[in-house]
Amino acid sequence: MSAASCLLSEDQFLCSICLDVFTDPVTTPCGHNFCKTCITQHWDVSTQCQCPVCKEVFKQRPELRVNTFISEMAAQFSSAQKKASSRSDQPCAKPGEVPCDVCTGTKLKALKSCLVCLASYCETHLEPHQRIKGLKTHQLIDPVDNLEGRMCKKHDAPLQLFCKTDQMCVCLLCTVLDHKSHDIVPLKKEYEGKKAELGKTEAEIQQMIQKRRVKIQEIKQSVELSREDAEREMADSVRVFTALMQSVERGHTELIDMIEEKQKTTEKQAEGFIKELQQEISELMRRSTEVEQLSHTEDHLHLLQSFPSLSAPPHTKNWTEVRVHRSSYEGSVRRAVAQLEETLSKEMKNLCADLELKRVQQFEVDVTLDPDTANPHLILSDDGKQVSYGDIKKNLPDNPERFSYCPNVVGKQSCSSGRFYYEVQVKGKTKWDLGVARESSNRKGKITLSPKDGYWTIWLRNENEYKALAGPSVRLSLKSQPQKVGVFVDYAEGLVSFYDVDAAALIYSYSGCSFTEKLYPFFSPHLNHDGKNSAPLIICPVNQTD
Numbered sequence: 109m110s111a112a113s114c115l116l117s118e119d120q121f122l123c124s125i126c127l128d129v130f131t132d133p134v135t136t137p138c139g140h141n142f143c144k145t146c147i148t149q150h151w152d153v154s155t156q157c158q159c160p161v162c163k164e165v166f167k168q169r170p171e172l173r174v175n176t177f178i179s180e181m182a183a184q185f186s187s188a189q190k191k192a193s194s195r196s197d198q199p200c201a202k203p204g205e206v207p208c209d210v211c212t213g214t215k216l217k218a219l220k221s222c223l224v225c226l227a228s229y230c231e232t233h234l235e236p237h238q239r240i241k242g243l244k245t246h247q248l249i250d251p252v253d254n255l256e257g258r259m260c261k262k263h264d265a266p267l268q269l270f271c272k273t274d275q276m277c278v279c280l281l282c283t284v285l286d287h288k289s290h291d292i293v294p295l296k297k298e299y300e301g302k303k304a305e306l307g308k309t310e311a312e313i314q315q316m317i318q319k320r321r322v323k324i325q326e327i328k329q330s331v332e333l334s335r336e337d338a339e340r341e342m343a344d345s346v347r348v349f350t351a352l353m354q355s356v357e358r359g360h361t362e363l364i365d366m367i368e369e370k371q372k373t374t375e376k377q378a379e380g381f382i383k384e385l386q387q388e389i390s391e392l393m394r395r396s397t398e399v400e401q402l403s404h405t406e407d408h409l410h411l412l413q414s415f416p417s418l419s420a421p422p423h424t425k426n427w428t429e430v431r432v433h434r435s436s437y438e439g440s441v442r443r444a445v446a447q448l449e450e451t452l453s454k455e456m457k458n459l460c461a462d463l464e465l466k467r468v469q470q471f472e473v474d475v476t477l478d479p480d481t482a483n484p485h486l487i488l489s490d491d492g493k494q495v496s497y498g499d500i501k502k503n504l505p506d507n508p509e510r511f512s513y514c515p516n517v518v519g520k521q522s523c524s525s526g527r528f529y530y531e532v533q534v535k536g537k538t539k540w541d542l543g544v545a546r547e548s549s550n551r552k553g554k555i556t557l558s559p560k561d562g563y564w565t566i567w568l569r570n571e572n573e574y575k576a577l578a579g580p581s582v583r584l585s586l587k588s589q590p591q592k593v594g595v596f597v598d599y600a601e602g603l604v605s606f607y608d609v610d611a612a613a614l615i616y617s618y619s620g621c622s623f624t625e626k627l628y629p630f631f632s633p634h635l636n637h638d639g640k641n642s643a644p645l646i647i648c649p650v651n652q653t654d
Contacts, residue, residue, distance in 0.1 A: 132144040135172075157169045220234055223247040228255070263279050344463045356452070363440065477492045480509055485497055486516075494647070516632045521628075532593050533647075537633070538569075542567075547628065593606055594607035595629065
């Protein structure tokens with residue numbers, strides 16, 4: 109738009125009839141301008157030919173010709189309006205965004221950068237690159253800063269090639285001079301190769317992200333489980349300590365009652381003695397009065413007649429050896445505390461064992477016996493829950509998992525993390541082995557049951573001899589013979605524990621173990637010994653009690 113047109117107001121380019129920018133502007137004899145179509149239609153419907161602005165009447169309809177000067181000015185004004193509108197719709201460059209290098213004043217956001225011009229352009233200033241033939245061949249990319257960094261600093265030429273030998277971008281002159289005989293490829297080819305590698309990297313990163321998200325969920329789940337364990341432990345602690353405090357209060361009350369009872373006995377005895385003494389004092393005082401009166405009498409006959417009965421003192425009790433029994437309290441508190449300690453110890457063991465058993469029972473696993481591992485002499489029930497020894501050896505394939513010599517079998521279920529628990533009925537048996545076995549433990553020939561050899565077990569021999577086969581074995585002293593044995597494993601803690609289920613008592617624990625393989629439930633019903641040990645080992649469902 110020219111300087112002259114900039115001085116004209118917007119109203120001067122608007123038709124007074126349609127109120128829009130002139131289209132084919134014509135000038136009337138009175139000097140006013142209108143769109144040719146607007147003034148023609150106006151006169152067609154009017155009774156007289158009159159100027160709509162100044163109301164001058166023309167006797168004859170004037171011949172109207174387009175005013176070329178005003179038409180050009182209106183066209184330039186309309187174009188300027190469109191450009192201004194277009195620029196107003198474009199966003200200004202914000203901090204961190206690439207600005208247009210051509211804009212003056214307020215910098216608009218660049219739409220593209222030209223690698224040939226080494227400049228960035230907004231939508232308006234990019235237009236020549238989309239219109240002019242010579243500029244259309246320029247390479248346009250998404251807007252970037254520091255376009256100078258895309259020029260070879262040594263030769264001041266665009267970096268259009270890639271040297272695979274030196275792994276760097278080069279210009280055309282570099283390939284002739286500094287990188288002669290090197291493996292040179294176009295930037296686009298190397299870009300596509302690297303882009304493919306980035307795709308793989310991105311996939312790997314996404315996989316890593318996913319794994320970490322899964323790990324976060326695992327950690328959150330662990331925290332939630334830990335919170336549940338903590339809440340359950342706190343509830344159990346309230347129960348245990350409440351029971352213990354009640355025992356302490358009961359013991360204290362019994363001690364106070366005993367002391368008070370002893371004191372009452374002493375007081376009662378003393379009261380009896382005092383009453384008896386007071387009665388004797390009254391009798392003696394009465395006799396003293398009579399003696400005194402008699403000693404003052406002048407009646408010779410009366411004194412001589414009364415003397416025999418008053419001369420001797422009245423019959424009284426010999427109080428020399430009489431003592432009030434003083435209750436002894438020495439050692440009462442100590443004995444009460446010792447008794448309380450014994451009681452608390454028993455109650456604590458019972459309460460803790462009961463709570464511990466209930467807690468581990470929550471990790472029950474439905475264990476079934478694996479026939480592919482059973483010694484050929486063993487007889488397994490159809491449901492895989494019972495095993496006993498049979499005299500007849502079955503013809504079975506000697507696969508690597510099968511126990512070839514010892515009468516053993518393991519469960520189908522395994523544990524490589526977390527916790528699991530199962531119970532086995534051993535009622536009526538005189539010999540058995542129970543526990544867990546490592547996946548790689550030896551199953552051929554004679555087997556040594558010990559943690560070193562991959563077995564964490566306890567056994568029964570001779571009806572009442574129990575041992576933990578810890579290598580060396582540990583003899584177990586049990587108050588009662590278990591009829592049902594619970595086996596618990598905490599893989600992460602390295603713990604294997606055995607419980608007498610009916611007595612809710614801990615039999616033995618292997619602790620501080622280091623597990624690196626799958627663990628399988630382990631069973632051995634042992635030989636029958638003429639029917640004395642014919643009862644089966646039975647995997648039982650867990651009956652949890654409140």
